[in-house]
Amino acid sequence: MLVLTRKPNEAIMIGDDIEITILSIEGDQIKLGINAPKNVDIHRKEIYLSIQQENRKASKTENNFLEGINEYFKKKS
Structure with missing residues (x-):
């Protein structure tokens, strides 16, 4: 497992076309935004x-x- 540290508004890329962005951190919850092609099920x-x-x-x-x-x-x- 790859473990990364990110702050709000920072992102990671998976391959060339999937981007995961940290939108906010509130207590013990993290909100993620995921941009991916429509053919990728999430x-x-x-x-x-x-x-x-x-x-x-x-x-x-x-x-x-x-x-x-x-x-x-x-x-x-």
């Missing part, structure tokens, strides 16, 4: 993990559905 980590979990559930449901259809047609033959 989520809070807890939201990202929730999306990943839902995607795993959906893919399992789809596999079970397809296996059920496969079994149905095997019995028909």
Whole structure:
């Protein structure tokens, strides 16, 4: 992990096209501004993990559905 120290209105660059700026520091909260191309998804980590979990559930449901259809047609033959 890279650890950097920044002050308000200072920024870091990730690659050539992602810029993260420290907007303000208030108590134990830091407000960040993120400039990135529209094709880059940006989520809070807890939201990202929730999306990943839902995607795993959906893919399992789809596999079970397809296996059920496969079994149905095997019995028909």
